[in-house]
Amino acid sequence: MANVAVGPGEESLGVSNGKLGMWTFLVMDAMTFAGFLAAYARLRWKDALIDGTAWPNPYHTFGVVGIQLTALNTFILVCSSVTMVHALAEVMRGNMKRAENWLLATVIGGLIFLGIQGFEWTHLISDVWPYLGDPTQTVPYSKNFASTFFALTGFHGGHVSVGVIYNFTLFLGIRSGKLTKDHGDFVEIAGLYWHFVDLIWILVFTFVYLI
């Protein structure tokens, strides 16, 4: 299904320049995440016998409830991805009111994700890794665990925040009537970004929380 949406703009390589531009950005962004994940794997690859460098079992550190909460967050992000594809489908149908509702649902999904992540960060900083606020405290494992956790989830959370603003802008555009069914390309490009955020979370969730 090539070029699912028809929109304004010139074309290169058989796709709109806007879509090609977003893909180029996403490739660059994926390489940044690849660097983060590879660095995480390398830092984790330590001799457990060297005192203070052992890597904890994430499942035990976060706790079963913590993992299940993050799994719920993953569920919410997947749901917001499906609401995003429905928004695009409705724009293509010309049913802008329904597209507006789907986009609003996507924005709400993103906000819930960020809210749960904020709650999780607060809990981890104050209860699980107290040395972050009090240098006299310590943990019996590598502090790189917390560092890489915050770097990866924080970088991803930043992307979610940008995605929420991006989708909310489109929502306002549809609501005001400035975006019509002829602007399907705009929603498709925003969708690419949002699905990419979902895709990256699948990898972050697996590597940081589960393995």
Add this chain to the structure above:
Amino acid sequence: MAHKEAKWVFHDLLHLQYWVIWAVLLVFTFIEVVIPEPSLVGLDTFPRTFVIIALIMIALVKTVLVAGYYMHLIGDKPAMIMVAATPFIFSIFLTIGIFPY
């Protein structure tokens, strides 16, 4: 007119496909949570190697599903698929390169 109706039918099928992929992603997410802690469903612990390989394989399948069906890469132009696959090739070389083998 017939072409227009065919397009609507195609969109309806697309809607169904989105929900099917959504359900598959949810099932995989549930399996992912259970694999490292099988006691949640009353099973014994799996070997560590199996856990790591299974989790990575599931994550890759989920990634392909999102990229293929939600980002519409399936059926997109081969050039676009190659562009999208570039970071994965890069990440394999990067990971091999920085490991102390």
